[in-house]
Amino acid sequence: MSGDLRQLLEEAVPEPSRRLDPAAVLRTARRRRRTRRTVAAVAATVLAAAGVGISLLMDREADRAQPALPVQVPAQVPLELSVLQRRVPVDHVGFFSYDPPVRTIDEDPLDSAQRRLVHPGQASLVLTTPDGTEYYLAESTDGSLCLTSLVEHGGSMGACLPRSTLLTTGFVMRHEDPTGREMEPRGVVVLVPDGYEQVTGSGASVAVRDNAALVSAEDGREPQRLTLTGPDVPTVVLQAPYCPSPFNDACSTHVEPSARVAEWRPAAPPGPQDTSLPLLVTERDCAGGQSSEGRVQEPVVEYRPDAVVITIRVDPLGGAQTCPGNPATPYLLQLSEPIGGRALLDGGQVPAATIAPPAP
Amino acid sequence: MDADEDFQLFVAARERSLLRTAWLLTGDWATAEDLVQTALVRVWPQWQRIGGTQGLEGREGADAYVRRTMVNKALDWRRRRWRGDVPTAELPDAPVPGGPARETHLVLVSALRTLPPRQRAVIVLRYFEDLTEADTAAVLDCSVGTVKTHASRALAALRRHPQLGDLRLQGSAT
Incomplete structure (x- = not known):
């Protein structure tokens, strides 16, 4: 059988399930322009006040922080992450959407899944890569962990996954060129609970610090197999494709370690x-x-x-x-x-x- | 006809095509709608400058501008988005009986989503939007050679797919 890609794609794309309302698009465009003008006008004032205001706000938010839900504990390992106790104020990192323009990590709720952070506006720095990307971790009240990268000069990406995935599908985020020029991954950031001290992949063993490790890519490919070890914890093997993945497409295909x-x-x-x-x-x-x-x-x-x-x-x-x-x-x-x-x-x-x- | 009315007519006329392209770029309808709306919202302030009000020729210019904004936002979202959440407004579709052809389409779309973002964008622009290599390069702000490289790698990856291998995918040049 032979297939013309153009024809196959045309047949494969379904009809949109909903239609855009042109008037609504226009209203959103007008609102965005008004917002941008307003923001520009008050930005200087806000910036001056922010230095004092943010620290007061952080304290207040921490005081009314909601308790985390009970965590499921697979494999009889307490899924504690000590790094979560060391938090710093973080903003302008998070979910990107057109309306509102940017949802930051101190926004309540955090994302479209209505997640709320246990400590709004705060996150824990788990890793700084040699190319300058910082990875921050935060905990949400539904028991999820939210890991996001922050690249200098803007840009962030991240994901929230249930804490219980740490030792099942694993929490493995692809680390990419912060400039976005290279297509190939530079490695993966692996999140592990307390007790795990080494992550082995691509033929190298990497020490865990602050509940995370960066395992380098091999020949432009992310390591296909990761082994998590520690002195008093069961060894866990994770296999690509990892979660979270770009646009979450491959997560559902993850099979190991189902055994x-x-x-x-x-x-x-x-x-x-x-x-x-x-x-x-x-x-x-x-x-x-x-x-x-x-x-x-x-x-x-x-x-x-x-x-x-x-x-x-x-x-x-x-x-x-x-x-x-x-x-x-x-x-x-x-x-x-x-x-x-x-x-x-x-x-x-x-x-x-x-x-x-x-x-x- | 004023500029706002003209803009709304443009949205009504082009939304189906833009949504389908966005769906291929993002993988789900909710994100696709976000992407198209984001691109349109950003284009509106430039509407007169890009020629949206200047008849058919202007519309083509506006169309290209929206498309370029959309592709760039899709690649940008790849870096910014909290991945791991794919919000959906509706329940997943029930399986649709459609025989082997429908199955091939599903496999193709699934395989397309596994491509790196820029390779995926090249395939969508070249073989769905039917752009030339030069126009694709202009949208992606890269050289024609880079487009060729991305297209070649993407097609090779699709051909390596175990369920697409026997299709002998042809990406005819224009």
């Missing part, structure tokens, strides 16, 4: 020089008593000086399944270095638990 953490144990006592580790993997979800063969995902292995932490996930069967108990499924894990005298820990448990080898 569930599974239990495992060595099938035989491992030797210090072994790099092949036979395991028995037992799925926790109901699977109708079926084997997990073919559904075990590539394990995540963290090599620490004193331990090897292994996290194994299994793709669930989906649908309604009975729960007669699941058989252990043999799985041969290839390690990149010998175990040596290190302990084996199950990263699927919180905190990671030592797995005793079977008796010889």
Whole structure:
């Protein structure tokens, strides 16, 4: 089959569901011109008063700040972000719309989803990139986190996602050239809860500071796989396409890590020089008593000086399944270095638990 | 006919075309309506200067001006917008039976949305708005060579799409 793109596009674009009202457009245009003239006239006065007024306003807004809603806690990890306690006044960062012309982070509500910030007008600086882009984080009363970038000389972009996505789909924002000239991403900004200390992607490991890390792009592509690790938290693997994405198109296609953490144990006592580790993997979800063969995902292995932490996930069967108990499924894990005298820990448990080898 | 009346006639005559272009650029009707209205609101103060009141020839000039404003705002919004929210006034459409052709259209639109913004804009301007490479370059404020590069990369990306690969997409030049 051959397709002329022009013809296909013409056929593919539906008819508009609503029509614009020309008179309303004209009214909006007139209102905008009046507003701009008024703003220009009073701008100098406002700027002079703003220095005193804003700090007083911030204090008052903080006093009447609404409490955050309870947060869902997946994976048994408290989704706390210490950086949220260190806030600075921020304005002119936020949602862009024609009417009103600009909605700033101190506006109430924040956006079309009627979100309100727990601390209006304040945000936490989580990251400053080498090219000068600042990333600010704020918390909304519906339990969402709002991350936005601020580029020198204007321009910002951002997104709000539920806090519970931190360890499920992840909160990974594409970092781009602040001048807008380059099309390729320069990296991704990854937001993580307390307890996570490293983010690995594109073959490099980046230390987390202030609950965020910038992982550089590789050959013009954003890292396709990110591994979040910490000493006492389960390892989480995120895979592109990430959320939030441009215009939010790809978020719904995100699939990993939908796989569930599974239990495992060595099938035989491992030797210090072994790099092949036979395991028995037992799925926790109901699977109708079926084997997990073919559904075990590539394990995540963290090599620490004193331990090897292994996290194994299994793709669930989906649908309604009975729960007669699941058989252990043999799985041969290839390690990149010998175990040596290190302990084996199950990263699927919180905190990671030592797995005793079977008796010889 | 005064300038305001002429402007309203222009909006009424061109809104369908502008909305459909905006839909391709943004991906949803709510944002598309915002985009078109924003562009029109910004163009209105310049209406007489850009020739909107000067008959058919002036209308074409105004049309190009609105289109250019719209594309630039779409690219600008890409940087400014709080992404993650796609407000909609209506519930999503129910699946429409339409056979393989309709499915191809949906896949094409979906694939188009995965392109980087400037590549997407080039495809929309070249193959939906039917602009020449020179006119596309003028709208995007770049060289013809850059337009060719964007178009080539975008078409290659669409052809690589697993569900569009067998279409042998043809982007005939004008």
